[in-house]
Amino acid sequence: MLDQKTIDLVKSTVPVLEKHGEQITTRFYQLMFGNHPELLNIFNHANQKQGKQQRALASAVYAAAMYIDNLEAILPVVQQIAHKHRSLGIKPEHYPIVGKHLLLAIKDVLGDAATDEIIDAWAKAYGIIADAFISVEAEMYDEAAKQKGGWDGFRNFIVDRKVEESDVITSFYLVPEDQKEIAHFIPGQYISIKLEIEGEKFTHIRQYSLSDAPGKEYYRISVKREAGTANPDGRVSNYLHDEVKEGDVLKVSAPAGDFVLDTTKNTPIALLSGGVGITPMLSMLKTVVEMQPERKVTFIHAAANGNVHALRNEVEALTALEQVNSFFFYDSPTEEDRQNNSFDVEGYVTRDWIEENVTYKDAEFYFCGPVPFMKSVNRSLKDLGVAEDNIHFEFFGPKGSLV
Ligand SMILES: Cc1cc2nc3c(=O)[nH]c(=O)nc-3n(C[C@H](O)[C@H](O)[C@H](O)COP(=O)(O)OP(=O)(O)OC[C@H]3O[C@@H](n4cnc5c(N)ncnc54)[C@H](O)[C@@H]3O)c2cc1C
Ligand code: HEM
Secondary structure: OOOHHHHHHHHHHHHHHHHOHHHHHHHHHHHHHHHOHHHHHOOOHHHHHOOHHHHHHHHHHHHHHHOOOOHHHHHHHHHHHHHHHHHHOOOHHHHHHHHHHHHHHHHHHHHHHOOHHHHHHHHHHHHHHHHHHHHHHHHHHHHHHHOOOOOOOEEEEEEEEEEEOOOOEEEEEEEEOOOOOOOOOOOOOEEEEEEOOOOOOOOEEEEEEEOOOOOOOOEEEEEEOOOOOOOOOOHHHHHHHHOOOOOOEEEEEOOEOOOOOOOOOOOOEEEEEEHHHHHHHHHHHHHHHHHOOOOOEEEEEEEOOHHHOOOHHHHHHHHOOOOEEEEEEEOOOOHHHHHOOOOOEEOOOOHHHHHHHOOOOOOEEEEEOOHHHHHHHHHHHHHOOOOHHHEEEEOOOOHHHOO
């Protein structure tokens, strides 16, 4: 436990650090990667370049510091980050490295304002925060390894099938090389893939949501090719599309993540997705249909047009069921889409449309997609008075950077 003086000092300096937050975390990463270049094997370089990881780490450290005398209150946030850490293979021995460089960065950026007393208080606070993460993660490592079909770290999976789902999205069916059982997952969860690209110094790790229902002998991921316009092309997605063939081996973590379908409830459910955000939503749709045939489900998918609309057939196969209602939104339909009547609504999903077409009172909402889509859906649901507890979303990037 920390003494009251230390707690007060840490809390009183949070606003100052918050003000310099990104400067501190940017400096932190420079210092840490300078001394520990091996950590570039686990961090996402594109997130670093865009400052996303810096924002995520900064907001998490400050949130934790504000609750330093009541970390229980932010346990859900700790768990969500810990899921990501577990899937990446972050271990207790990594924490002192982060702590040391965070304090060095605070000193560097704040100069004389960072007195010995302040640094000492933050060192103690970081120790407490790190311990909280380490203990939550220890349980998760244990559970991932000990569950039926589970494993520790990364396991070799063979690409059994590679299926083009649209102009930009391709699915990969992954089966374990050892041909043994694979762990169950909850719809909405993701796996991490670790790639060693020949000729490259560092490995790349990325997360992909599982896009089929659980209980199969394979995991399926569906990956969008991230083409950079002004920026470089996405490294891993393009490599998977262009270089990885059926029969190749990929290193895969056990499933992780706290964005999960709650099948204990039987209230109506709405699943909304934009673009490749369809992956966790389709897994949820298939599961609701399998496990809760009485539960009403509205499935809403937004895509630019039919050329980039993935996994359409799998959704359509389920819309014949009475419990399922589905709507496709295209914002830029092609002539062919119009001729084939292949969409229900032209344009974006709006608050008014949801109000008129979705049973939203007491419904559970799950959504995933590009940032503008997610912000707009979130705002619409709040406007409609949907309770915070009934709103669940997944963001395909570092959570705290979603501002
Ligand atoms: C929980 C979770 C689930 C996910 N599920 C899925 C899924 O089901 N399907 C899916 O396709 N994706 C999913 N993702 C996203 C996925 O993990 C990757 O982020 C995505 O595939 C892009 O990776 P990449 O290596 O191709 O791109 P990166 O190389 O990581 O680049 C990402 C973006 O940054 C840009 N960029 C690269 N370098 C720079 C630079 N120097 N300066 C500025 N910009 C730059 C690129 O153009 C690109 O747009 C998920 C992510 C998370 C966190
Ligand atoms: C108390 C200390 C720490 C805090 C508060 C913290 C916080 C965070 C947060 C908020 C994220 C983003 C989560 C998300 O994507 O949803 C994250 C991701 C990550 N963390 Fe930590 N972290 C800590 C310690 C560590 C340590 C010790 C390491 C390893 C050296 C580490 C490595 C990573 C990596 C590699 C990612 C993913 C980065 C990416 O995909 O861009 N973290 N962490």
